[in-house]
Amino acid sequence: MGAGTRERTGAGTRERTGAGTRERTGAGTPAHITVVPPPPEPSRWIELAGADNVRDLGGLPVDGGGTTRRGVLFRAATLQGVTAEDVSLLVDGLNLRTVVDLRGPGEAEREGHGLLTATAVHRANLPVRLPDPDLSGVVPDEPENEMHDFYLGLLRASGDTLTAAARLVADPGRHSLVFHCAVGKDRTGVCAAVLLDAVGVPAEAIATDYALTAERVARVRDRLLTISSYRHIPPLGHAYMASTARSMHDFLARLSAEYGGGAGWLARNGFTDAELTRLRDTLVER
Numbered sequence: 001m002g003a004g005t006r007e008r009t010g011a012g013t014r015e016r017t018g019a020g021t022r023e024r025t026g027a028g029t030p031a032h033i034t035v036v037p038p039p040p041e042p043s044r045w046i047e048l049a050g051a052d053n054v055r056d057l058g059g060l061p062v063d064g065g066g067t068t069r070r071g072v073l074f075r076a077a078t079l080q081g082v083t084a085e086d087v088s089l090l091v092d093g094l095n096l097r098t099v100v101d102l103r104g105p106g107e108a109e110r111e112g113h114g115l116l117t118a119t120a121v122h123r124a125n126l127p128v129r130l131p132d133p134d135l136s137g138v139v140p141d142e143p144e145n146e147m148h149d150f151y152l153g154l155l156r157a158s159g160d161t162l163t164a165a166a167r168l169v170a171d172p173g174r175h176s177l178v179f180h181c182a183v184g185k186d187r188t189g190v191c192a193a194v195l196l197d198a199v200g201v202p203a204e205a206i207a208t209d210y211a212l213t214a215e216r217v218a219r220v221r222d223r224l225l226t227i228s229s230y231r232h233i234p235p236l237g238h239a240y241m242a243s244t245a246r247s248m249h250d251f252l253a254r255l256s257a258e259y260g261g262g263a264g265w266l267a268r269n270g271f272t273d274a275e276l277t278r279l280r281d282t283l284v285e286r
Contacts, residue, residue: 046074048089050081050114052223053184053216057192060209063200066286071095072175073283075192077184077220078103080114080227087115090178096121100165100179102128102187110229124168126161128154128187147186147239148250154190155255159269162191166266169195170279182230183220185213185243193252197262199280203252207245214243 046054054077058070071094079099082090090096099121101108108125116123131153155162168174181187189210196206213220221241224230234240252261259265263276 042070046076046089046094048082048086050083050086051076051079052220053077053213054178055209055212057196057209060196060201060205062284063202066284068196068199068201068283069285072177073169073195074176074178075184075188076178076180077188077216078111078182078224078227079116079178079180080111081223082114082116084115087119090116091119091121095176096178098168098174098177099123100168100177100191101125102161102165102179102181102191104129107182107229111227122174124164126165127158128161128181128190129157130154131157147242147247148254151186151190151193151247151251152254152258154187155194155265158190162194163266163269163271165191166195166198166271166279167275170275170282172282175282182224183213183217183233183241185210185217186240189213189243189248190251193248193255194262194265195279195283197252197255198266198276199262199283203249206252207248210248211243211245217241217243 042059044056044059046056048054053075055075056070057073057075058068060068062068074094099113099116101113101123103111103125104127105125108127113123131150165179169177169179179188179191192209193206196209197203218236221233221236224233255261255265259268266276267273
């Protein structure tokens with residue numbers, strides 16, 4: 001068979017196709033058909049006791065074929081509360097070598113990385129900055145349907161740091177690598193969007209990944225309310241706490257229109273063609 005294989009058994013015929021296994025019994029009559037579906041994709045969530053909203057950015061489709069590599073790049077909310085068991089999973093189980101902290105310098109210094117500071121994991125503070133340095137805190141005042149403007153502001157104010165983060169991600173010797181902010185949604189979401197768009201992940205997949213934060217945001221907020229730096233965090237109904245696919249779609253559309261996408265934005269900020277090729281080779285599995 002062009003699409004699979006057919007085996008004759010004592011009871012009939014067994015066909016193996018890309019969709020699973022189908023068995024026919026009797027003299028060519030499909031009296032009984034059993035379809036065995038392919039195994040489900042493994043979850044991209046990383047379950048930790050002391051940190052939330054942690055997920056693998058592997059397994060996402062790439063234009064032209066292939067997927068992003070699993071076990072290479074992770075996104076997260078703040079990691080300062082990780083337990084000893086969490087550290088063991090991250091360092092020994094996931095081979096964590098690099099943490100990119102996208103929080104502001106004062107925020108990162110105050111809160112740190114808890115038990116991860118006692119490991120050999122390299123930590124780099126590369127803040128995604130607010131477009132207006134006079135703004136207090138990190139909470140935007142925009143309604144949910146205008147979050148893309150806030151994200152573009154973060155992008156414009158953070159060309160050097162986000163490009164530096166991309167260079168770390170492109171270096172296989174730094175893997176695995178996790179980047180994070182506080183909630184793991186806005187600053188982290190902008191970084192993820194630029195990287196994924198630059199290597200060819202379609203907008204629908206990027207927006208779907210971004211929206212996954214909605215599944216964990218209540219848990220994230222509960223944890224942040226116990227930390228002094230984040231006690232100003234708004235209620236769940238506030239636009240800042242939303243993570244709709246529409247917001248990310250709108251941001252990606254503007255990123256494409258104004259910069260030619262993630263690759264174009266990186267190039268405008270000094271990322272070379274060779275570095276872009278390295279980033280794609282590092283993150284994409286054909």
